[in-house]
Amino acid sequence: MGRAALRIIDPCAPRAYADPDSLHRLGGTEATVLRIARVLTDEYEVSVEQSARDTTEAVGDVRFAPMRLGRTYGGTILVINSWKAALICRRHNPQARILVWQHVEPGQNLRALAGVMAAAQIGIVAVSETFAAQLRRFAGAAKLPVFAIANPIADDLHPDATPRDRDLLFFASAPHKGLDQVLAAFATLRATVPALRLEVADPGYLDWDCGAMPEGVTVLGTLPHAAVIARMRQALCVFYPQTSFAETFGLVIAEANAVGCPVLVHRGLGANDEVASDASQCIDATDPQMIAARIAAWRQSPPAITGNPRFRQSAVVQDWRHFLGAARRVRRSARSKGVSHVA
Numbered sequence: 001m002g003r004a005a006l007r008i009i010d011p012c013a014p015r016a017y018a019d020p021d022s023l024h025r026l027g028g029t030e031a032t033v034l035r036i037a038r039v040l041t042d043e044y045e046v047s048v049e050q051s052a053r054d055t056t057e058a059v060g061d062v063r064f065a066p067m068r069l070g071r072t073y074g075g076t077i078l079v080i081n082s083w084k085a086a087l088i089c090r091r092h093n094p095q096a097r098i099l100v101w102q103h104v105e106p107g108q109n110l111r112a113l114a115g116v117m118a119a120a121q122i123g124i125v126a127v128s129e130t131f132a133a134q135l136r137r138f139a140g141a142a143k144l145p146v147f148a149i150a151n152p153i154a155d156d157l158h159p160d161a162t163p164r165d166r167d168l169l170f171f172a173s174a175p176h177k178g179l180d181q182v183l184a185a186f187a188t189l190r191a192t193v194p195a196l197r198l199e200v201a202d203p204g205y206l207d208w209d210c211g212a213m214p215e216g217v218t219v220l221g222t223l224p225h226a227a228v229i230a231r232m233r234q235a236l237c238v239f240y241p242q243t244s245f246a247e248t249f250g251l252v253i254a255e256a257n258a259v260g261c262p263v264l265v266h267r268g269l270g271a272n273d274e275v276a277s278d279a280s281q282c283i284d285a286t287d288p289q290m291i292a293a294r295i296a297a298w299r300q301s302p303p304a305i306t307g308n309p310r311f312r313q314s315a316v317v318q319d320w321r322h323f324l325g326a327a328r329r330v331r332r333s334a335r336s337k338g339v340s341h342v343a
Contacts, residue, residue, distance in 0.1 A: 005075030006044035006324070008037055008101075009067055009089070011082045016053035018064045025222055027174070027203055028251040029080065029103040032127075032151045037062045039317045044075070044324070076324060078125070083113050090120045099123045102131070103151075103248060106138060114142035125323075127151050127249040128271040149323060151249045152316035157307065159260030162233040166299045169239035170231050170261075172201045172223075172252050178242025180211075181285075185241045187214040188288050189295060196295075198239060201228055232256045236298055238263040241285035246270030257281075258307030264294060277308045 010033065017023055017030050037046050041061035049067040056065040069088040076097045079086040086100045100117075102124050117124075123145035126132035132148035139146070171182055179200070186198045200213075201220045213219060223231070232238060238256045240263055247253070247270040253263045257277040265272040266285035273282050280303060283290045309315060 003041075003043060003045045004324075005073060006040060006046045006078070007073050007075065008033060008046070008048045008078045008080070009069070009085060010048065010080040011051045011067060011069075011085045012080055013050055013052055016050050016064070018048075018057060018059045018062075020225075023225075025203065028151065028249075031225075032103070032251075033080065035152050035313060036317070036320060039313070040320060040324075043321065083110050083117055083122075086122050087113070087116065087120060090122060099125050099147075101125045101127075102135065103127055105246070105248060106135070111138060111140070114139035114144050118142045118144045123147060125149055128274055130271040130274045131248040147323065149319045150311050150316055151251055151254070152313035153251065153254045153258050153307065153311050155312050155314050157229065157255060157258035159306070160233060162230075164236055164302050165234055166236050166302070167195045167197055168235045169196060169198045169237060169295075170201070170235035171198060171239055172228050172231070172256075173240065174203055177245040177247075178240070181242040181244060182239060183214055183217065185285070185288065185291055186217065186239065189292055190214070190216050192292065193295070193299075199231060199235070201231065229255065229259060232261040233259050235261060236295070236302065237261060240265050241283070241291050242266065243269060243285055247272060247275070250275040254307060254311045257305050258311075260305050262298060262303050262305045264291065275308070275311070278303065278305055281305075 013026065013030055017026060017034065023031055033048065037048055038060060040046055047063040047065060049065050051067040053064060053066045069085055070092050073093050073096055077089050077093065078099050078101045079089060080101050081104055083100055086098055089098055100122060124135055126135050126146060126148045128150060129148045132146045135146045169186065171179065190196045196216060198217045199220055200217060201223045203222060232255065238252060238261055243266045249271050253265065253272065253275045256263050262281050263276060265276060265282055267273060267282040276282055283294055285291065
């Protein structure tokens with residue numbers, strides 16, 4: 001029996017990508033797509049279609065091509081973040097299994113589509129259990145099937161012997177993810193601990209005016225992924241005490257923890273509590289005294305942090321294999337019973 005077809009459709013990325021070098025100034029969604037696409041080629045004929053792509057190329061066993069929503073496919077179709085694109089795919093593929101791989105919070109304008117999606121038997125794959133629960137609430141009475149599969153981090157991310165700089169804090173997210181709050185919290189903290197420094201790295205996919213930087217802040221710009229990991233190994237913590245942006249997963253949190261770096265995050269916000277591997281990392285980020293106390297404790301004795309093994313790529317790939325394999329079995333059974341489409 002030949003490999004089943006898996007089509008990943010990305011209507012959202014601002015430019016084409018096909019290998020790690022092409023991810024510069026893109027985000028975690030695109031990195032995750034590449035990781036999953038590459039490791040599923042043993043079982044699936046994988047293609048990745050992108051709206052920003054003009055040419056077709058093969059990188060390893062993955063085919064990258066321009067997006068054509070009106071095309072008829074076999075197998076499973078995974079659409080990145082776009083409910084409307086998934087519905088277009090359904091019109092042309094009545095028997096395919098179609099899923100939206102949801103990495104970002106849906107806009108309120110999509111709430112009315114939840115029932116349409118359910119009627120079209122299009123499911124959602126959320127990137128965390130927390131986000132999956134949120135999407136079920138968002139869909140309301142619509143019986144929209146929602147599943148959860150975590151974003152993967154590399155299997156080879158582990159703590160090493162790099163000494164930690166007790167005075168170095170690190171921020172490694174896009175500036176719209178609460179950087180203004182982070183900077184204000186750092187300025188308040190540094191007023192009592194003048195030795196502290198904050199380094200700010202930016203993935204670079206958004207232009208954002210952050211204004212003047214407080215004293216003690218160094219803007220590093222866009223770093224290669226290996227350099228970000230190296231900073232995480234060196235820093236006392238990833239400093240992320242903001243309340244305005246809810247991570248649907250939080251790749252930075254998972255990767256930092258995997259190399260032994262704690263992350264200071266707001267308790268109860270997005271997937272923070274699910275992804276942070278130790279509850280001591282989740283605090284009330286609106287309380288400057290709590291921030292100061294946690295940083296003081298970590299400066300005195302850095303916590304022993306290890307990553308959550310269920311976010312390792314090897315574990316996440318097994319989740320995808322099980323999920324997609326079960327889908328193939330359900331689809332074959334549905335076809336034998338004359339069902340027209342299967343979520």
